[in-house]
Amino acid sequence: MTRHLRDAPQFYLTAPSPCPYLPGREERKVFTHLVGPRAREINDMLSQGGFRRSQSIAYRPACETCRACVSVRIVVDDFRPSRGFRKVLARNADLIGEVLPPQPRSEHYSLFRGYLDARHPDGGMASMSALDFAMMVEDTHVETSLIEYRRRGPDSGFTGRGTGDLYGFALTDRLSDGLSMVYSVYDPDLEPRSLGSFMVLDHVARARKLGLPYVYLGYWVEGSEKMGYKARFLPQERLSPQGWERAE
Structure with a gap:
């Protein structure tokens, strides 16, 4: 018991700042550090409680008068792609995702x-430098992958690797009960492909193969x-004060 209390995470509260999602509102966050030998265990526990990871920080909204940010996770076993999502999968059938270590390169930036x-x-990341980006990808003390999406090549069925230009990538944590999409990026000139939705659908398929029940998407803000x-x-499941x- 003494060791458990000594290793318990310490939580801090940020100062108010403009809300990036709802104009005219302010946000505050509660956060803790994800470092040390228990980082993965703590990240698991906090993710199931509505926290998100950013580098070696786990955070969640702690706004005094607003509860608009709702944690959501897809129920993998029961998910069936709609007609629209099946079209997205068909449009991107020529792409393949390769799982790599979280090591950024110039093409990612x-x-x-x-x-x-x-x-x-105008977002909070707009001024990020190449060094800032590298820290976002590399600074992790949990099980994190960088999943790259490229066109399929003649050997992709055997190697699991794509070829040619980078179409998108996702920074993804593996939790004990799912995959958590920390951040995803795609080529904005390829918008007709709906690459953002495609990467989510691909993560659902990956979680199903791994026997993981959820894909964590972060916060939904109505x-x-x-x-x-x-x-x-x-x-999907949405986190409320009741759990x-x-x-549907």
Whole structure:
């Protein structure tokens, strides 16, 4: 008991700042550090309690007057792609994802910059340098992968590797009960492919193969255009004060 208390994470509260999702509101976060031999165990526990990971930090919203940010996770075994999602899978059938260590390269940063400039030019990450990006990818004390998406080649069925240009990538944590999509990026010039949705669907397939029950998508914010897409991946569970509740 003494050791457990000594190793328990310490939590801190950020100062108020403008909300990135709902105009006119402020946000605060509660956070703790994910370091040391228990980092993976703590990340598991906190993820199941609605926290997200960013580098070696686990955080969740702690706004005094707002509960708009809702943690969501896809129920893998019961998920069946809708007609629209089947079209997304068909449009991207020529792509394959390769699981790699979290080691950034210049092409990752170039794609990241193009994605931010096109989709989130005023977001909190807009000023990130190449060094900042490298830290985002590399600074992890849990089981993290970088999944790259490229076109299939003649040997992809045997090697599991794509060929040619990088279309997108996802920074993904493996939890004891699922895959957590920490951050995903894709080429904004390929928007008709719906690569963001495709990468989520690919993670559902990967979780199913691994026997993991959930894919964690982070926060869904009703009324936020940026986060609205997450509500389409049904069935899912949403974290409420009463616990995880299923949404069909």
